[in-house]
Amino acid sequence: MGGSVNPKTGHYIGTWGEFGCPTPQRIATYALSSNRQRxxxxxxxxxxxxTFRRFRGQVLYVVPPFVIAYAALNWAVER
Known part of the structure; x- marks a missing residue:
């Protein structure tokens, strides 16, 4: 298999499956720090x-309607 010159740029770009330079460049390697593996x-x-923080922040929005609904239901049953 022979390579050919790119007609647009006039540069040799390699054979099929081996485009670009023959040696790999700009290889990025990634590692995980040992304190991030847990x-x-x-x-x-x-x-x-x-959970406690979220409960404390939402309790005043949830409890009063339930108390009012329970009181109204209790009043309706007694009446």
């Missing part, structure tokens, strides 16, 4: 405190 580290501890 995806669930502290998840249970964080879940407890996050």
């Amino acid at each position: 995806p669930f580290a502290g998840a249970f501890h964080a879940a407890i405190f996050n």
